[in-house]
Amino acid sequence: MSDSGRGSRNSRIALVILGISFWGVLILLRLVQLQVFEHPSYRLLASERQQVRRSIHAPRGVLYDSRMAELASSVTVSTAVAEPRRMKDIPAAARQLASILELDPRQLLARMSDPAHRSFLIVKRRIDPQAEARIEALDMDGVYFVDESMRVYPNRDLASHTLGFVNMNGDGGAGLELQYDDLLKGSEGVYSFDVDARRRSFRVRVDKPPVQGHSLVLSIDKSIQYIADRELAAGVEASGARAGTVIVMESETGRILALSNYPQFNCNKYNEYKADHWRNRAVSDMFEPGSTFKVVVATAALEAGLTHPDEMIDCQMGSIQIGGHRFRDHKAYGMLSFSQILEFSSNVGVAKLGLRLGEERLYGALRTFGFGSRTGVDLPGEIIGLVRDWHKWSGLSIGAISFGQEVGVTSLQILNAINAIANGGFRVRPSVVDRVIDENGDLVRVHEPERERIMSPRTAEAVTHAFEGVVLRGTGKRAALEGYRAAGKTGTAQKIVNGRYSATRYVASFIGFAPLPRPRITVLAQLDEPSRGHYGGDVSAPVFQRVIQEVLMQLRIPPDPGLPLPKLQPMAAGAQDYRPDATPVRPMAPFPERRPPTRESPGVLSVRIDGDWVPLPDFRGRSKRDVLYQCIDIGIHLEARGSGIAVYQSPAPGARIPRGETCSVTFVQANLEKAMAAAEAQYAAERADSQMSNDRP
DSSP, X not given: OOHHHHHHHHHHHHHHHHHHHHHHHHHHHHHHIIIIISHHHHHHHHHHHXXXXXXXXXXXXXXXXXXXXXXXXXXXXXXXXXXXXXXXXHHHHHHHHHHHHTOOHHHHHHHHHOGGGSSOEEEEEEEOHHHHHHHHHHTOTTEEEEEEEEEEOTTTTTTHHHHOEEOXXXXXXXXXXXXXXXXXXXXXXXXXXXXXXXXXXXXXEEEEOOBOOOEEEESOOHHHHHHHHHHHHHXXXXXXXSEEEEEEEETTTOBEEEEEEESOOOGGGGGGSOGGGGOOHHHHOOBOOGGGGHHHHHHHHHHTTSOOTTOEEEOTTTEEXXXXXXXXXXXXXOEEEHHHHHHTTOHHHHHHHHHHHHHHHHHHHHHHTTTTSOOOOSSTTOOOOBOOOGGGOOTTHHHHHHTTOSOBBOHHHHHHHHHHHHTTSEEEOOBSEEEEEOTTSOEEEEOOOOEEEOSOHHHHHHHHHXXXXXXXXXXXXXXXXXXXXXXXXXXXXXXXXXXXXEEEEEEEEEEEEESSSSOOEEEEEXXXXXXXXXXXXXXXXXXXXXXXXXXXXXXXXXXXXXSOOOOOOOOOOOTTTSOTTSOOOOOOOOOOOOOOOOSSSTTOOOXXXXXXXXXXXXXXXXXXXXXXXXXXXXXXXXXXXXXXEEEEEESOTTXXXXXXXXXXXXXXXXXXXXXXXXXXXXXHHHHHHHHHHHHOO
């Protein structure tokens, strides 16, 4: 072979080797690119094809009442899910699933045939266990179940407007469920599982456990809420009203013990009601308050020193002209005292007080009482109402506003204003949630009462005296209680229809508080458009009376010793009111019957019952409230005489009496040292008398 031929051959070999080497380098570079630089993306792609990740719904926090009875909780339910791409016979699968789940087979087939749903389709949510078992028995490829959380309200419509509901997506839709949605939801978990080529799952892992949402402990008392719901429904039916509201508030703190609107709705089936039923009328509906508003004007005039409780005011036989318009009373009155103006609800008398205040001071009083601004209650949908700036008032506005026209308020606003009189002059911030706790029950947040003084205690006391006259002698006689002293104000407001005051449509109200002299609760009873009577004293006062009478007994507040004991009205909640698994209503304990005083225990009123015997503490030197609370704690009844500091008790300290017995305690407003010395002398005299009696043959 010539040298030229050999050289040509070597060149070809070199080219082949060079080509192979270059190709090898390219492959190596490609491998480096795939294995090093693009490794994370391919690993993620493999994971997506071989692993399935699903979220785990976090249990929603529980809603408890003030006594830790569950008002709303969550249960786990199954949702049927399908992957049509794994199904061999989609029409047959659609027919079988539709038959078990009571669905339309044609609609289900259309959904399963949709290309957008080939990899994931929710067949039906929240199926019952029997249907789940039947589907599992089919062993159908491409169908599986996902656990979801469903909200359950054991008491159905109890406190429905306060609690609200949770929608199908797990989001709060109304009430506290909406207001505190972020707190209640918790944190979702994540689990994953591997799948083989046939999409069969294996090797399940929990990547992130779910964390239950925080729970809420409410100020709502389930038993008191039931009373409010029941009596409001009865009042609406008796008066033929279109709707109504009852609110029970703790006077000192503003804690709402019950909030009831009519009509109600079943929280478990919220979607079967019109959206109008979900609205919380107590905070979202505005109305002209009518005569209940007179207390604002009267209180402002008294606080400003423009009148005094004993002043006699000429009501001009029921007629006064202001701004070219003549305002009239429902009855012709002549000279009335400050208290009588409220007792008999005189438009003329309160209009005169409004004129004394003048526009600017009257407007300031409205704002001080909280009208024209939100109360700050922790419920969604609260409106501010309507209070126009005094510069925009007309010539007759001061007269109209004085008895509750030309202003718009909510039920909670007017209740909160009256409550400032009940607690001695403080405007409080209403609240529904007392505490927030975590999944372990540990305290996360506690509500601190907020209040601001807006009037002097003397002014509040004078208006309270007038309010008691409303119940005893005035327009609110039907609000009088058995065994307790109460105070309040009626209100009858015409509704505006087509820009004019209607002669047939009214909002009838009664707002009051009890027991006097130290109120514990303030209650609003309001009926919208009653058709069988329309005066607040006729249709709303009886609702107030029934609610507050039973609530006072439910709270075990001792009756006034100077009044006859109230007749027991047991609260009966049957199966139609509660589900069998609901927390039962706390039974109401009867008050002891009075019996004649004995020589050994003068003035003691008691009834013997079976139970433990307890030693009596030494109550001397303590306030009436402290003594009352201690009596409740150890299970005995208190008969209080007088006010101030405890100086005498019978039986004596250390005596053992059975639970349910009554202890009589005398309180005096006097120098403590002198009072205690007098009490010691009285005890010594009794011991000496007792010893003499024992020494006689």
